[in-house]
Amino acid sequence: MRRVFSWIAWPGLLALCIAGYAYGTALGHPILAYNITYFGMAGVLLVLERLMPYETVWSRSDGQMRQDLSHTALNKGIGQFLASVAAVLGASQVAPAAAGGVWPAHWPLAAQVVLGLVVAEFGLYWAHRLCHEIPWLWPYHAVHHSVTRLWVVNTGRFHFVDSLLSSGFALALGMLVGAPKDVIVWVLVITTYIGFLTHCNVDMDCRGLNWLFNTPDLHRWHHSRIPAEGNTNYGENLLLWDVIFRTRYLPLDRRPPVDIGTADAVPLTFLGQLAYPFRRPLSPGQVVSPVLEAPAEAGGD
Numbered sequence: 001m002r003r004v005f006s007w008i009a010w011p012g013l014l015a016l017c018i019a020g021y022a023y024g025t026a027l028g029h030p031i032l033a034y035n036i037t038y039f040g041m042a043g044v045l046l047v048l049e050r051l052m053p054y055e056t057v058w059s060r061s062d063g064q065m066r067q068d069l070s071h072t073a074l075n076k077g078i079g080q081f082l083a084s085v086a087a088v089l090g091a092s093q094v095a096p097a098a099a100g101g102v103w104p105a106h107w108p109l110a111a112q113v114v115l116g117l118v119v120a121e122f123g124l125y126w127a128h129r130l131c132h133e134i135p136w137l138w139p140y141h142a143v144h145h146s147v148t149r150l151w152v153v154n155t156g157r158f159h160f161v162d163s164l165l166s167s168g169f170a171l172a173l174g175m176l177v178g179a180p181k182d183v184i185v186w187v188l189v190i191t192t193y194i195g196f197l198t199h200c201n202v203d204m205d206c207r208g209l210n211w212l213f214n215t216p217d218l219h220r221w222h223h224s225r226i227p228a229e230g231n232t233n234y235g236e237n238l239l240l241w242d243v244i245f246r247t248r249y250l251p252l253d254r255r256p257p258v259d260i261g262t263a264d265a266v267p268l269t270f271l272g273q274l275a276y277p278f279r280r281p282l283s284p285g286q287v288v289s290p291v292l293e294a295p296a297e298a299g300g301d
């Protein structure tokens with residue numbers, strides 16, 4: 001039974017949340033539907049982390065829950081503020097016209113959302129990869145990598161500059177190609193669902209999905225302390241660009257490391273973490289060539 005549940009958990013929870021959001025949107029209550037599915041998924045994953053954890057040692061407190069929630073709240077607040085500003089300025093109305101009709105607005109909405117995910121992922125991939133490869137950007141992203149366990153609560157633990165960079169890259173691309181507002185919103189919503197699934201400490205069998213989506217299997221390697229292992233699997237939702245740019249990494253002969261984190265001395269306090277990138281002297285840190293020294297063959301599921 002647990003085996004079956006482990007297999008259906010990832011696609012099932014994602015499908016349930018997407019269906020719930022679509023239903024609520026059709027009824028004219030998208031915000032309510034989003035909040036129910038967002039907190040519903042978080043709640044279900046918190047329970048599953050207790051019932052069927054992937055790493056039992058990650059069930060223990062790391063003393064960072066308050067900091068994780070503070071970063072999440074700050075990022076959500078900034079995101080909503082920017083969305084409000086964009087709505088007031090009517091940016092979403094201007095963008096399609098500016099793109100000169102490039103966007104296939106006649107496609108069914110679901111197909112447009114898939115296209116939106118692919119386009120946005122290009123921005124998310126490169127924002128993430130550049131944070132790993134450019135020394136002065138790494139300290140912002142190191143806040144996310146400083147966690148010593150993965151669980152649903154630290155999904156949103158990003159320095160706000162890191163969040164602005166990745167969402168800015170993705171949104172700029174979406175607006176450049178003229179993606180309509182509805183499609184952009186759908187991409188943002190799906191990104192939050194997949195983010196939870198990627199970080200949760202639930203024993204999920206994601207075979208078959210690991211070539212298409214960013215899954216916990218792949219993301220646990222991304223949090224490795226070893227740079228050659230961690231500088232891989234940059235995809236946020238989809239794995240397409242990791243496959244194309246050859247940064248996908250999933251050795252079949254080993255489990256990902258339990259002892260995750262970074263060599264960077266990221267402070268333990270929330271304010272210290274916010275200030276860290278501005279105070280930290282430049283040094284290579286995690287920055288090494290991506291994948292190039294990966295110790296094992298990447299491939300398989």
Ligand SMILES: [Zn+2]
Binds near residue numbers: 128132141145
């Ligand atoms: Zn990263």
